[in-house]
Amino acid sequence: MSEYIEIDTELSDDGQRMHVYTNLTLGERAQESYASPAEMEEGSPLVQALAIIPGIVELTISGSDMLISKEDDADWYAIVADVSAAIKDFFL
Numbered sequence: 001m002s003e004y005i006e007i008d009t010e011l012s013d014d015g016q017r018m019h020v021y022t023n024l025t026l027g028e029r030a031q032e033s034y035a036s037p038a039e040m041e042e043g044s045p046l047v048q049a050l051a052i053i054p055g056i057v058e059l060t061i062s063g064s065d066m067l068i069s070k071e072d073d074a075d076w077y078a079i080v081a082d083v084s085a086a087i088k089d090f091f092l
Contacts (some may be wrong), residue, residue, distance in 0.1 A: 007084050011076065018076060020066040020083060024091060027061040034059045046090050048070060053082040 004041040006023040026046060034040040035058055040051035050059060055074025070079055 005088055007087060009080055009082060014075075016069055016072075018068045018070070018080065020068060020080075022064045022066075022087065024064055024087070026064060026066060026087075030062070032059075032061045046087070049090055050083060051084045053086065055079050056083075 008021045010019040028044050032043060032047065034043055034047060037056065040047050040059055055070045056068055056079060057071055060071035080084050
């Protein structure tokens with residue numbers, strides 16, 4: 001694992017999806033996809049930690065990247081802050 005955790009984000013054009021880029025291997029498999037918070041609760045340990053974040057409705061992890069879809073009225077600032085904190089807590 002890297003000494004530092006780097007997390008960058010990029011919002012999709014429609015504002016409903018956020019790409020999260022890290023310098024860490026996030027998943028146990030090459031790609032993990034979850035179509036609901038209920039599916040996330042059954043996922044890998046990191047995904048289970050992300051499942052409790054309000055507003056996330058879908059999640060895909062591929063290597064060191066993540067694609068998050070949110071509820072229409074959810075706030076990206078809060079989601080990104082919670083996702084960043086969960087990643088840091090999980091890996092540190």
